Amino acid sequence: MAADKESTQRRVYVLPTELVDRITKFQADMQLPSEVEAARRLLDEALKHRDDAEAITRRFLDRLKETRMMSDIAKDVLVGHPLISSLKINPGSISFGMTTGDQVTVFQDGTASMVDRHKRPFSINADGQITNDEVPF
Incomplete structure (x- = not known):
């Protein structure tokens, strides 16, 4: 209580x-x-409906700190979300696609990788910091 x-x-x-x-x-x-x-x-x-890939991913990662059951988190955060268009549960990770074209993979270790609708890669490290994974030309 x-x-x-x-x-x-x-x-x-x-x-x-x-x-x-x-x-x-x-x-x-x-x-x-x-x-x-x-x-x-x-x-x-x-x-x-106002969420974006980062907000959903952070919500997932916050819940992952409370429980390590990724499938339960996916059920609570992703299933039924109006912007989630696909969901794949893998050993050690969960991937989801959004109606916006963004693709996200959340890993059991509390990190995530994202590719936005413009095909730009980003990551969220275990400290919650976003890094741009784009390789300079």
């Missing part, structure tokens, strides 16, 4: 009545237990 309290914050927002009506309709349609849960899910889904 204490861990749950540390990972959540209570906020109060003033919303237009029409927006609240839409949230409660979503709650009823999805048979969710509370209006708060409905708002939480709607916000999470909307914010996922």
Whole structure:
């Protein structure tokens, strides 16, 4: 219970009545237990559409620090994400492609390699730093 309290914050927002009506309709349609849960899910889904390869990769790497079960992390972070177009689970790594054309491989050791839509390679090392892997001409 204490861990749950540390990972959540209570906020109060003033919303237009029409927006609240839409949230409660979503709650009823999805048979969710509370209006708060409905708002939480709607916000999470909307914010996922703003993600980029780096944000998703960092979310995955942050979770990898908590648990070493890469398949569980993939289920929580990648499966069902609106910008993930492909997912491949390999021994020691997980690769995913995005609708943007970015390709990412996350490794069990807490590092990742990315190739963006322009075919530029990048890496995230174990310290969380991004390095450009492009070889100078």
